[in-house]
Amino acid sequence: MLTSDAGVNEIHAFSRSPVDWQHKKVRGHFLDLTDETSIDKAATEATATSPLDLVIVASGILHRDGELLPEKTLRDLSSKALTEVFAVNTIGPALIAKHFLPKLRGHHKTVFAALSARVGSIGDNRLGGWPSYRMSKAALNMLIRTVSIEQARRLPEAIVVTLHPGTVDTALSKPFSKRVAAPKLFSPTFAATQLLRVINGLEQKDTGGFYAYDGSPIVY
Numbered sequence: 001m002l003t004s005d006a007g008v009n010e011i012h013a014f015s016r017s018p019v020d021w022q023h024k025k026v027r028g029h030f031l032d033l034t035d036e037t038s039i040d041k042a043a044t045e046a047t048a049t050s051p052l053d054l055v056i057v058a059s060g061i062l063h064r065d066g067e068l069l070p071e072k073t074l075r076d077l078s079s080k081a082l083t084e085v086f087a088v089n090t091i092g093p094a095l096i097a098k099h100f101l102p103k104l105r106g107h108h109k110t111v112f113a114a115l116s117a118r119v120g121s122i123g124d125n126r127l128g129g130w131p132s133y134r135m136s137k138a139a140l141n142m143l144i145r146t147v148s149i150e151q152a153r154r155l156p157e158a159i160v161v162t163l164h165p166g167t168v169d170t171a172l173s174k175p176f177s178k179r180v181a182a183p184k185l186f187s188p189t190f191a192a193t194q195l196l197r198v199i200n201g202l203e204q205k206d207t208g209g210f211y212a213y214d215g216s217p218i219v220y
């Protein structure tokens with residue numbers, strides 16, 4: 001993992017709730033995706049001494065407290081749920097891109113990766129369902145593709161992508177993971193290791209793409 005990588009000097013971890021990271025390489029910062037001022041401040045704080053080489057946006061929402069649930073049909077759709085899901089899955093990462101991409105510097109490979117989901121692929125959608133989550137991730141994919149084009153003009157060495165981690169045993173998948181057979185339900189450590197491997201293997205030609213945990217490209 002990143003902390004044991006000798007080439008990694010410092011890791012900045014961002015969350016809206018305090019975390020005791022207990023590792024000498026890790027510095028914690030407050031960041032709420034729904035508060036642009038906190039994103040701006042976190043980006044400034046994290047780059048006070050040096051620019052960043054890798055930014056990973058690993059946040060997201062599918063359900064909350066039994067109140068917000070992924071919709072089975074169009075009838076379940078509400079403006080309130082759409083607004084909350086877009087705020088976390090699309091607008092938050094867009095603002096992170098706005099404030100953090102300018103902090104990727106230097107003429108060597110740098111990466112900005114946002115976690116999306118295969119269900120956000122329009123071309124791969126054969127099942128339907130979960131419209132707000134799917135829409136928010138499809139919009140995130142579009143953001144990343146758009147930003148990658150702008151970024152290629154500003155800093156050609158920077159690679160900007162979305163990643164699908166697979167189905168991972170986390171709070172997000174809890175209500176649905178019972179239906180997933182064990183070998184296809186990844187531990188967070190396995191998924192993170194896979195995604196770092198994919199990031200390490202990315203080349204400039206891959207910018208703007210959408211990749212699964214095994215490195216295979218996913219159609220937008």
Ligand SMILES: NC(=O)c1ccc[n+]([C@@H]2O[C@H](COP(=O)([O-])OP(=O)(O)OC[C@H]3O[C@@H](n4cnc5c(N)ncnc54)[C@H](OP(=O)(O)O)[C@@H]3O)[C@@H](O)[C@H]2O)c1
Nearest residue numbers: 016032033034058059060115116117167168170171172173
């Ligand atoms: N798990 C899967 O099977 C799966 C599959 C495909 C894609 N993904 C994607 O992978 C990413 C990570 O998902 P996960 O499984 O790790 O989900 P998770 O366990 O539910 O974690 C989501 C994280 O997002 C953070 N977050 C939510 N709202 C926030 C806000 N306003 N400000 C700051 N942080 C906020 C949460 O912080 P708190 O701890 O403070 O709530 C939490 O740490 C997401 O983008 C998800 O869509 C997951």
